[in-house]
Amino acid sequence: MTVYVASRSSRSSSQTTSGVRSNDVERKWGDDHLTVERTAEEINNSMQQYAGRAIPIPMDVTNDHEIAALIAQVKAECGRLDAVICSAFTIPPTNNNGKDENDASSSIRDEFWKQGAAMWDSCFNVSLRGAYITCCESVPLMMDTAKRSSSSNQQPQRTTTATATRPLIAIISSFGAKSYTFNVAYGVAKAGSDRLVADMAVELSKHNIDTVSIYPGIVRTENNLEMDRRGEWNAASGGLDLQNGESPQFTGRALAMFLSNSELRKERSGKVVVVAELAKELGFTDIDGRTPPSIRNLKFLLPNIIFPMIEKQNLGGASLPSWIKDNVPEYLLPWFIFSGGPPPTIE
Numbered sequence: 001m002t003v004y005v006a007s008r009s010s011r012s013s014s015q016t017t018s019g020v021r022s023n024d025v026e027r028k029w030g031d032d033h034l035t036v037e038r039t040a041e042e043i044n045n046s047m048q049q050y051a052g053r054a055i056p057i058p059m060d061v062t063n064d065h066e067i068a069a070l071i072a073q074v075k076a077e078c079g080r081l082d083a084v085i086c087s088a089f090t091i092p093p094t095n096n097n098g099k100d101e102n103d104a105s106s107s108i109r110d111e112f113w114k115q116g117a118a119m120w121d122s123c124f125n126v127s128l129r130g131a132y133i134t135c136c137e138s139v140p141l142m143m144d145t146a147k148r149s150s151s152s153n154q155q156p157q158r159t160t161t162a163t164a165t166r167p168l169i170a171i172i173s174s175f176g177a178k179s180y181t182f183n184v185a186y187g188v189a190k191a192g193s194d195r196l197v198a199d200m201a202v203e204l205s206k207h208n209i210d211t212v213s214i215y216p217g218i219v220r221t222e223n224n225l226e227m228d229r230r231g232e233w234n235a236a237s238g239g240l241d242l243q244n245g246e247s248p249q250f251t252g253r254a255l256a257m258f259l260s261n262s263e264l265r266k267e268r269s270g271k272v273v274v275v276a277e278l279a280k281e282l283g284f285t286d287i288d289g290r291t292p293p294s295i296r297n298l299k300f301l302l303p304n305i306i307f308p309m310i311e312k313q314n315l316g317g318a319s320l321p322s323w324i325k326d327n328v329p330e331y332l333l334p335w336f337i338f339s340g341g342p343p344p345t346i347e
Contacts, residue, residue: 001052002078005040006070007088007130010058034222061088061130071137080145082165083259084138086131087172091223092122092186108236112184123189131171132196139209142167146208166208166262170255171197173213173272175295178339182236194272201270210269212258217276217295218245240304246275250286254278277332296333303328 036056043054057073059066074081092108112119145167175181177190197213204211218224218240227233228242254275258265276294285291293299307320319325 001047001050003040003043003052003054004057004070004074005036005043005054006057006059007036007061007126009035010056011035011037012058061126061134064133067130067133068137071141075141080148081138081141081167082145083168083170083255084134084142085170085172085255086127086134088126088130089172090122090126092119108182108186109238110183115183115185119183120185123185124192128189128192128196131193135169135196135200138169139204139207142169142209143207149208165259166210166265168258168265169197169200169204169209169211170258171211171213172251173197173215175215175217175338177213177215177272178335197272198270205269210265212265212268212270213272214251214254215272215274215295216246216251217274217292217300218242219251220245220247239308244292246292247287250279250292251275253284253286257282257284293330294332296335296338298331298333299328301333 036058040054040056047053057070059070061067071081107114108119110119145165149165171193173193174186174190176187177194179187181187181190194213197211201211218237220242224233224242224245227236233242254273257278258268258273274294274296276292276297279285279291280294295301303325307325311317311319
């Protein structure tokens, strides 16, 4: 198995291959936490007992030619493409909660007319347009992979784990596609990701290629942890607790479940899959052994949003009784309720 890690910054330069500057967070950290090389090394270290490798590819997802070149490289070196995971996202213009009066888009939570095109381009150019072009370039090779897999499966003596697959396209989306989150541009882009997955499934089902839209929860990404260290996370997130969030590996484990089960991929193709809900269903955990609740679960909504709001606004900062906090039921809000309007915030 070969994994190509693409679209993130490289150790070799502060620029990607197309000249786009590397992430501000990386430069502030002064190390390589956000590089393709570091990610590839982490994958290689985790796959030492398996016959696999990760290859770092510094590139710019906004550059169509670089995307095409990557897929051509995959075809030349592997001859097949079993999975494409679109998770690239560019950090919005600034995350300083509007402190820069000269920057109209300085707060991720500002009104859209103050953010203008800068926020829109930030949310669309990489994560949505980049995913669309990546899928356009990838699908012909994935169709060929599916045809050869289907042919091999008709000959049981030649069938292997590698060939008995339905290729998968997974796009990392967000609960922001369902309910107002951060700002207008963010939600519209994430809703677009979900629609991209759903509509691609209509056209790709006859080619035995599956698509899913993946919803992580609150994730302890490098950027979110850095925002927390700088004291910016609380304002940007609306007061959510990052320390009890999910690891990036938790989403990886969900994807591994899909990649190892073609029937699961076929059943969920074109749909939204919540990482925490899939973990509950299939019995896998995060790297710390926990199974974090889904964002639409009362076990998340009450302790993280409703209880703190009641304590601040109605109890003068006093805590609710433990018999209330310790007995929150396990219940998923139906999507039509969760999507009914913006969640309350802790001001």
